Amino acid sequence: MSDLPLDQVRTLLAVIDEQSFDRAAAVLHVTPPAVSQRVKALEQRLGRVLILRTKPVRLTDSGQVVVRFARQLTRLEEDTRAELGLVGVAGPTTLPIAVNADSLATWFLPALAAVPDVSFDLRSDDQDHTATLLREGLVMAAVTSAPHPVQGCTSTRLGLMRYRAMASPAFAARWLADRPLASALAEAPAVLFDRKDDLQDRFLRTLTHRSLPSGARHYVPSSQSFADAVTAGLGWGMVPELQTRGSSVDSLVDLAPDRPADVPLYWQQWKLDSPALAAVAEAVAEAAAAALRQ
Numbered sequence: 001m002s003d004l005p006l007d008q009v010r011t012l013l014a015v016i017d018e019q020s021f022d023r024a025a026a027v028l029h030v031t032p033p034a035v036s037q038r039v040k041a042l043e044q045r046l047g048r049v050l051i052l053r054t055k056p057v058r059l060t061d062s063g064q065v066v067v068r069f070a071r072q073l074t075r076l077e078e079d080t081r082a083e084l085g086l087v088g089v090a091g092p093t094t095l096p097i098a099v100n101a102d103s104l105a106t107w108f109l110p111a112l113a114a115v116p117d118v119s120f121d122l123r124s125d126d127q128d129h130t131a132t133l134l135r136e137g138l139v140m141a142a143v144t145s146a147p148h149p150v151q152g153c154t155s156t157r158l159g160l161m162r163y164r165a166m167a168s169p170a171f172a173a174r175w176l177a178d179r180p181l182a183s184a185l186a187e188a189p190a191v192l193f194d195r196k197d198d199l200q201d202r203f204l205r206t207l208t209h210r211s212l213p214s215g216a217r218h219y220v221p222s223s224q225s226f227a228d229a230v231t232a233g234l235g236w237g238m239v240p241e242l243q244t245r246g247s248s249v250d251s252l253v254d255l256a257p258d259r260p261a262d263v264p265l266y267w268q269q270w271k272l273d274s275p276a277l278a279a280v281a282e283a284v285a286e287a288a289a290a291a292l293r294q
Helices: 006-018 021-028 032-046 061-083 101-105 108-113 130-135 169-175 181-187 199-207 223-231 275-291
Strands: 093-099 118-124 141-144 153-167 190-192 217-219 237-240 261-270
Touching: 006 021, 006 032, 006 061, 021 032, 032 061, 061 093, 061 275, 093 101, 093 130, 093 275, 101 108, 101 118, 101 223, 108 275, 118 275, 130 141, 130 261, 141 275, 153 169, 153 199, 153 275, 181 199, 190 199, 190 223, 190 237, 199 237, 199 261, 223 237, 261 275
Parallel strands: 093 118, 093 141, 190 217
Antiparallel strands: 141 261, 153 237, 153 261
16 A cells, blocks of 8 residues: 555545545645546556546445545544644544434434534435445444444444334324224335335335335435324334434324334444544444433
8 A cells, every 4th residue: 555645545535525526626625637637547556447437426346445545544644633732733533424314313413412523424324224335435434234344344232223103193094094004004105214215114024925015105315304204194104213202203103012113223433543433432332322222
C-alpha cells in the first residue's frame, strides 16, 4: 500500500462518499477533471477498474478494498489529531455508520447524542442489508441482523427488536372479523417498508403455507410514515413494539399477541484501534441494553 499515492486514494473515497465526481471536486477544492484524472491514474497504477461510472457511482470488488484502506487511513489521521489536541484544525471526526430505519426511529439516536466531538454520516437500510455497506467499505460500523462478522470486523450482540402484527380497529373489523387470521391476513392489504422488507411475508409463513399474500401491498419507506399508514387503515403491518408506546400508534390492534416476531440485532465494526469508534460502540451497547429485549 506504500506505493499508493494518498491524494489519489483520498479522491476515490471522496467520490464514493459524495456519490459524484462533481461533488467530490467541490469537497476537495479541485476541478472535476482533476478528480477524474486522479481516479484514472490510480486505476492505471493498480491495473484494474476501481469504480463504475454509473449514477450513482459504484465500487468494484477491487475498489472496495482501496476504499476500506482509505477510510482506515482517514480514521487514524483524525484520531491522531484528536490525541494531539488538534481537533479544531480540521473539525470534528466523522464516522459513517449504517443502521436499520426502525432502530434509527426508536432507540439509536440517543446513543449518538452521548458521544461528543463526533460527526455522524448515517446510512439507513434494512437490517438484513446494512452488513453489505460494511463489507463494501462504505461505513465503518453497522447495526445489522447478520451475526457473523464481516471480514475484518467484530460482531457484538445488541438484543432483540420485537415486532407485532398490527392494524387499526376499523381495518381489523373490515378485513379480519369472524375469519381465521391466516387466510384473512393473506388476502388483506399489507404495508411494507420497501421491497427488501420481508417481515410481513415471514410472519405470514408462520401462519400459512402461502409464500406471498394476495392482497394489495403498499410500500412506505419511512418508519414513522409506515406506522402512520397502518394507523390510517391502509393495511396491516409488522410495527416495532418500541414504536407502539406513548403515541397514536398505541390505538392499534395487536392481531396476534402470542406471536411476536423477534429480530436479533448486532453491532459490527471494523477492527480498528479508534477512540471515537470505541466510544460510539460503548454508547450503542448501553442504549441497546436499555431499549431492546435481551
